[in-house]
Amino acid sequence: MSATTAAVPPKQRPDDAADRPVDRRRGSTLLRHLAIVLVAGVVLVGVSYAVEPFRNFQLATVAAYLCATAGLTVLTGLNGQLSLGHGALMATGAYTVALCQNAFADRGMTGGWLLPLSLVAAIVSTVAVGAVVGVAAARLRGPYLAGVTLAVAVVVPALAVTFDGVFNGEQGLSVPVEPPPLALGPYFPYERWQLWVTGAATLLAMLLLANLIRSRYGRTFRAVRDDEVAARLAGIHVARTQVLAFVVSAATAGLGGALLAVLAQSVSPGAFSLTLSLFLLMAVVIGGLGRLTGALWGAVLLVALPDLTHSVTEMLTLSPAVAQRLEGNLPLAIFGLTLIVVMIAAPGGVQGLLSRLGRALLARRPTRRS
Amino acid sequence: MDRFVFLTVDGLSRGAVYAAFALALVLIWRAARVVNFAQGAMAVAAAYVAYTVSTATGSYWLGFVVAIVAGLLLGAVVDRVVMRHVEHASPLNPVIVALGLVLLIQAVLGMVYGSEFRPAEAPFSRSALTVGGVAVLSPYDLFVFATIGVVVSGLAWMFARTPVGLRMRAAAFAPEVSRLLGVNVGGMLTLGWALASGVGALAAMLVLPTELGLHPHAMDLVFVSAFTAAVVGGLDSPPGAVVGGLVVGLLLSYVSGYAGSDLTPLAVLVLLLAVLLVRPGGLFAPVAARRV
Numbered sequence: 116m117s118a119t120t121a122a123v124p125p126k127q128r129p130d131d132a133a134d135r136p137v138d139r140r141r142g143s144t145l146l147r148h149l150a151i152v153l154v155a156g157v158v159l160v161g162v163s164y165a166v167e168p169f170r171n172f173q174l175a176t177v178a179a180y181l182c183a184t185a186g187l188t189v190l191t192g193l194n195g196q197l198s199l200g201h202g203a204l205m206a207t208g209a210y211t212v213a214l215c216q217n218a219f220a221d222r223g224m225t226g227g228w229l230l231p232l233s234l235v236a237a238i239v240s241t242v243a244v245g246a247v248v249g250v251a252a253a254r255l256r257g258p259y260l261a262g263v264t265l266a267v268a269v270v271v272p273a274l275a276v277t278f279d280g281v282f283n284g285e286q287g288l289s290v291p292v293e294p295p296p297l298a299l300g301p302y303f304p305y306e307r308w309q310l311w312v313t314g315a316a317t318l319l320a321m322l323l324l325a326n327l328i329r330s331r332y333g334r335t336f337r338a339v340r341d342d343e344v345a346a347r348l349a350g351i352h353v354a355r356t357q358v359l360a361f362v363v364s365a366a367t368a369g370l371g372g373a374l375l376a377v378l379a380q381s382v383s384p385g386a387f388s389l390t391l392s393l394f395l396l397m398a399v400v401i402g403g404l405g406r407l408t409g410a411l412w413g414a415v416l417l418v419a420l421p422d423l424t425h426s427v428t429e430m431l432t433l434s435p436a437v438a439q440r441l442e443g444n445l446p447l448a449i450f451g452l453t454l455i456v457v458m459i460a461a462p463g464g465v466q467g468l469l470s471r472l473g474r475a476l477l478a479r480r481p482t483r484r485s
Numbered sequence: 486m487d488r489f490v491f492l493t494v495d496g497l498s499r500g501a502v503y504a505a506f507a508l509a510l511v512l513i514w515r516a517a518r519v520v521n522f523a524q525g526a527m528a529v530a531a532a533y534v535a536y537t538v539s540t541a542t543g544s545y546w547l548g549f550v551v552a553i554v555a556g557l558l559l560g561a562v563v564d565r566v567v568m569r570h571v572e573h574a575s576p577l578n579p580v581i582v583a584l585g586l587v588l589l590i591q592a593v594l595g596m597v598y599g600s601e602f603r604p605a606e607a608p609f610s611r612s613a614l615t616v617g618g619v620a621v622l623s624p625y626d627l628f629v630f631a632t633i634g635v636v637v638s639g640l641a642w643m644f645a646r647t648p649v650g651l652r653m654r655a656a657a658f659a660p661e662v663s664r665l666l667g668v669n670v671g672g673m674l675t676l677g678w679a680l681a682s683g684v685g686a687l688a689a690m691l692v693l694p695t696e697l698g699l700h701p702h703a704m705d706l707v708f709v710s711a712f713t714a715a716v717v718g719g720l721d722s723p724p725g726a727v728v729g730g731l732v733v734g735l736l737l738s739y740v741s742g743y744a745g746s747d748l749t750p751l752a753v754l755v756l757l758l759a760v761l762l763v764r765p766g767g768l769f770a771p772v773a774a775r776r777v
Contacts, residue, residue: 191577195575195577197577197580197581199584251758251761251762254761254762254765255761255765256576257576257577257580258514258519258520258576258580258720259716259761259765261520261522261580262520262709262712262713262716262757263754263757263758263761265522265709265712266709266712266713266750266753266754266757267754269705269709269750270750270751270753270754273747273750273751274751276747277745277747277748277751389702389705390588390591393584393587393588394588396581396584397584397588436599440595440596440599440600441596443595443600444591444592444593444595444596444600445592445596446592447588447589447591447592447595448588448589448592448593448596450585450588451585451588451589451590451592452585452589453585454581454582454584454585454588455567455582455585455586455589458571458578458581458582458585459567459570459571459572459582462572462578
């Protein structure tokens with residue numbers, strides 16, 4: 116059972132919308148998701164021209180976080196496995212991209228295909244790590260799994276310091292990224308290009324995830340989460356399902372980490388601390404476990420909250436030292452507090468509240484379906 | 486050989502602290518079926534309170550006592566204000582709430598005290614006494630052993646021999662029956678949280694002088710080590726937690742002494758995974774029928 120099942124009776128779960136006959140008439144799930152992704156892509160390109168460069172960069176960061184939060188939503192929300200180690204998986208992807216891009220740069224290689232190649236390498240390496248952790252995770256339950264993934268989250272940044280010959284210790288590595296292609300014009304803003312790259316990668320990942328969730332595999336994920344015994348009786352290989360969920364989730368987390376590294380053009384162990392792992396979990400829980408839209412809210416929160424607290428601390432006239440302390444810690448405190456309140460008062464998160472609101476509005480109108 | 490003796494003593498001294506911390510985890514697990522992931526952060530908060538009192542009054546011992554009292558209070562407050570209201574239908578919920586507490590406590594500490602390392606003073610010398618030319622125990626190690634010994638035997642005596650201990654065990658074992666028999670189950674639960682958090686605060690006071698010092702994240706790795714210790718012993722077994730703590734302490738001491746201190750986090754992870762994969766119930770638990 117996951118957090119959502121505690122709050123929402125199974126019949127009202129938004130996921131079940133896909134199973135209703137009304138949705139059958141809308142045709143193929145893949146086509147519908149493709150259409151959504153295409154629209155989102157067009158909107159994203161439009162937005163990238165409409166807003167200033169800094170906002171472009173922020174949107175790109177949201178996209179990168181969305182990869183990780185969506186993966187975690189699949190794992191925790193749909194499969195019921197709690198991972199505190201997704202920051203470490205992001206670090207794996209980020210370091211892989213850094214090593215690949217540096218290797219390409221050292222050999223003097225250039226070309227538009229190098230970055231996609233590095234991103235694929237990042238996904239492959241996190242899939243490998245995710246498979247190892249996932250095999251262990253499939254045998255563990257509840258607090259044990261949380262403990263192991265917590266250890267992973269603490270250990271992986273320490274590894275970067277231990278093997279500083281490869282990973283350059285606390286300083287980390289820089290990630291050389293090529294400028295936008297000349298075909299776009301000489302004055303094409305770099306941030307807009309960053310948004311295009313991360314946006315494209317993220318939309319592709321979201322398309323694949325959304326389809327996976329609605330597929331046979333997605334149903335087995337949920338079945339294992341809701342009742343392992345029943346799932347096993349129904350012929351589902353529980354351990355294999357759990358490993359698959361972990362691997363998928365690791366792959367997207369790795370992609371997210373890789374995109375973050377490309378955006379920041381650097382990686383360091385400090386960027387992937389235990390706090391990041393906790394932040395990711397907070398984000399998906401507050402956003403709403405169990406739906407990809409919840410992951411989107413979570414990713415937006417991750418970027419917006421530090422920005423908001425920054426503007427708040429700027430409005431108050433504080434001494435620089437106090438302002439600095441507040442700025443680093445206020446988002447953490449707000450996140451922690453919100454998390455506790457959400458878990459106690461509204462386990463469905465933002466998305467849960469929104470769909471409850473939506474249902475309440477729909478219920479007032481005479482239904483077209485009946 | 487000298488080195489081996491030194492590392493063994495050092496490992497046992499650290500292990501005693503991990504044992505106390507693991508014992509605190511086991512206390513809450515037995516009473517409420519919750520692994521308190523916020524225990525490290527709560528213990529650091531108590532240690533910061535002690536730091537404030539000690540620097541204001543100049544007395545280490547006043548700070549020491551205040552830390553334990555602060556730990557007890559914090560545990561009770563966390564149970565009454567937060568954990569009591571969490572839906573326990575899914576094992577994920579209490580874990581997530583505890584992690585929210587971690588973020589909240591660490592952020593508040595960072596806001597109040599800043600995130601620089603502050604020195605944590607030790608009440609006794611940490612340089613080792615030599616016995617027959619071999620450096621063995623430091624006075625501080627003796628202090629650690631004595632304190633942990635008193636606490637562990639005190640808890641054992643309380644649970645085995647006192648009416649309160651009996652009620653606490655009953656409330657944890659069969660809450661409904663205990664309630665019918667007139668046991669204040671909620672009160673026992675709060676008492677369990679307070680005791681565990683007090684022991685955690687004590688462990689933090691003992692371990693921080695041997696670490697880098699006070700920092701909002703100072704107990705992150707200690708928590709992971711103590712969790713490993715509790716798992717090695719089996720989360721349900723207090724004697725297991727003590728043995729697990731000593732095992733983890735020795736392992737970490739040998740690894741950092743012979744292979745380098747950078748590798749200790751990795752060693753903890755490997756041990757944790759190995760124990761969980763081979764004996765999920767812990768090394769000292771009887772092999773129970775697994776829930777399928």
